[in-house]
Structure formats: C-alpha cells, structure tokens
Amino acid sequence: MAMKNYRQFLFLLVAVVSVGFVSIVFVLQWVLYFKEGLAWDGGLAEFNWHPVLIVTGFIFIQGIAILVYRLPWTWKCSKLMMKFIHAGLNILAFAFAAISLVAVFDFHNAASIPNMYSLHSWLGLTAVILYGLQIALGLCVYLVPIIPESMRAVFMPVHVYSGLLIFTSVIATALMGITEKLIFGLKNPKYKDSPPEATFVNFLGVLIMVFGALVIWIVTCPAWKRPNEQLLSSQPTSGGDATRTMGGTVLSICSTTDWNDPEANCDTRKRNNKPDQSGQRSTV
CATH class of the missing domain: 1.20.120.1770 (Four Helix Bundle (Hemerythrin (Met), subunit A))
Incomplete structure (x- = not known):
C-alpha cells in the first residue's frame, strides 16, 4: 500500500x-x-x-x-x-x-x-x-x-x-x-x-x-497513519488471497486479518457486507 x-x-x-x-x-x-x-x-x-x-x-x-x-x-x-x-x-x-x-x-x-x-x-x-x-x-x-x-x-x-x-x-x-x-x-x-x-x-x-x-x-x-488493513503489493499466492487488477497491476489483499486491531476487523466486516454494483453482497 x-x-x-x-x-x-x-x-x-x-x-x-x-x-x-x-x-x-x-x-x-x-x-x-x-x-x-x-x-x-x-x-x-x-x-x-x-x-x-x-x-x-x-x-x-x-x-x-x-x-x-x-x-x-x-x-x-x-x-x-x-x-x-x-x-x-x-x-x-x-x-x-x-x-x-x-x-x-x-x-x-x-x-x-x-x-x-x-x-x-x-x-x-x-x-x-x-x-x-x-x-x-x-x-x-x-x-x-x-x-x-x-x-x-x-x-x-x-x-x-x-x-x-x-x-x-x-x-x-x-x-x-x-x-x-x-x-x-x-x-x-x-x-x-x-x-x-x-x-x-x-x-x-x-x-x-x-x-x-x-x-x-x-x-x-x-x-x-498506519492503515488498519495491510495491502501487500507482492506476487499473488495460490490460495486464500483476493486479487484484483487495476491498470495491469495486481493488488493482493492479505488473507490473514490482524485480530489485535479492532478497527481493522470493523472495517473488514463493513466492506464484506457492502453490496457490489450488481446489488448482491460480496462473499469475499
């Protein structure tokens, strides 16, 4: 990030x-x-x-x-x-x-x-x-x-x-x-x-x-300020990571949440429950 x-x-x-x-x-x-x-x-x-x-x-x-x-x-x-x-x-x-x-x-x-x-x-x-x-x-x-x-x-x-x-x-x-x-x-x-x-x-x-x-x-x-969720710009792993391509660049989201940070957990839950453009909730 x-x-x-x-x-x-x-x-x-x-x-x-x-x-x-x-x-x-x-x-x-x-x-x-x-x-x-x-x-x-x-x-x-x-x-x-x-x-x-x-x-x-x-x-x-x-x-x-x-x-x-x-x-x-x-x-x-x-x-x-x-x-x-x-x-x-x-x-x-x-x-x-x-x-x-x-x-x-x-x-x-x-x-x-x-x-x-x-x-x-x-x-x-x-x-x-x-x-x-x-x-x-x-x-x-x-x-x-x-x-x-x-x-x-x-x-x-x-x-x-x-x-x-x-x-x-x-x-x-x-x-x-x-x-x-x-x-x-x-x-x-x-x-x-x-x-x-x-x-x-x-x-x-x-x-x-x-x-x-x-x-x-x-x-x-x-x-x-240190972000609540770490975004790793490393190579994608074989499983557990959600990836997305933006302008040819692959961004990898760390699959393990920092459970010691309540703000990070709260932000993750909000994002996971947010409807996508098709009107359905994401299951990632």
Whole structure:
C-alpha cells in the first residue's frame, strides 16, 4: 500500500534521525570535552551521565518509539509485533531515564546538595513517573489478551495524547535543565558572557527542540497513519488471497486479518457486507 507524500515523509524521517544522532554527539562532546567526562564515582563525572542518558534515551529513543507505527516498511508486519517493538523501545527509554535519576541523586547526596528544590527537578521526576504509568497501562491494555476491544478503543485517544504530552514535557524539562546547568556550572567566564561552552550547549538545546518538532509533525500527520488493513503489493499466492487488477497491476489483499486491531476487523466486516454494483453482497 502506497503512502501519501512518501518523499516528504522520507525526508522528514531522515531529518529526525539525523538531528537525533547529532544531538547525542553534541551531549557527549559537552560532557567529554567541556566537562569532567563520564564515571560512576559520586562526583561531577557521575552527574554527567544524567544529560547523556536523558538525551539518548528519554528523548531520542522515546521519539523513535513514537514513530515506529508510521514506518511504511513495517506495515506488512503484524500489529502485535509492532506493539512489542513500541513497548520495548519505551521500556528501554524508561530504563535510561531511571538510571539518569540515580546518577543525579547519587551526586547530590555525595556533595551534600539538596534534592528536588528546582522546577526542573519537579517536572523531571513527574515526567518519569507519568512515563512509567503510561508504559504500565499500555502493556496492560494492549498486550493482555483478556482486555475487551471496546476498552482498548476507548483508551487509545488517552494513550496517544498522554504519550505526546509526556514527550513534549521531557523536551521542555531538558531545556530547562541545560540552562540551569550552564548558569550554575559556568563561573569564569559566566553564562551571560557567552563562552564557547555556553554557545555550544545552546545549539544542543536548539537541536533537541527541532528533533521534538519533527517527531510531532510526523506523528500528527493523518496521511502517514498506519492503515488498519495491510495491502501487500507482492506476487499473488495460490490460495486464500483476493486479487484484483487495476491498470495491469495486481493488488493482493492479505488473507490473514490482524485480530489485535479492532478497527481493522470493523472495517473488514463493513466492506464484506457492502453490496457490489450488481446489488448482491460480496462473499469475499
């Protein structure tokens, strides 16, 4: 099945992956060149794991997890497999975020710095907690077979909205944290004097914002939504497939319905019960 505006989608997908990778390179360059590097010793080098893991996991991997359903190359895969991939990436991103919090609290406790006093810390911890609840509810609702399809359909708008809300909140919180770190960390010269580190990290913040904007653009475009029924443009099989010829091209409809998608089943039933041009109902 052809995707509408495929070239535009491909361009934006390459852009979002490229910007995400460059953001990871920037945050690594920041902590390895301008800061004390990476270690797990309770010092500043341990704190540096926080921005690295947040940008890599909580932002980049979470963004990719949001986009997996939009990839046209996966439309032939079963919906259940895509659910496992989506859930696996989100769990990985949550693990990165949790480890980054451990690094922050460990550093603060070793340096006798108070915890949870800034707005950045309040929003950051809230985002991690909500993200964990989002994953837990998603696993229960969409991967537990006994959950009725009606409940899944009702919960879907909430799941989508809360996912995007958490993603944008994480980006906003990360930008707050970057600014906070520069203000507290730059002494001579100070942040207001625009030293090279400040300029470099400001560009990192711009990259993170662009990455988030591209992800939201792709995921909110209706034309790029995963179809409810997969149309395979492969060679016709010997049995079980319904084929039709349009302009000399044979289109093959997958004979196995994705029973994990209630919308797909509903669309299939409606189409099968729709009268054809001769006034009779199709039995395909």
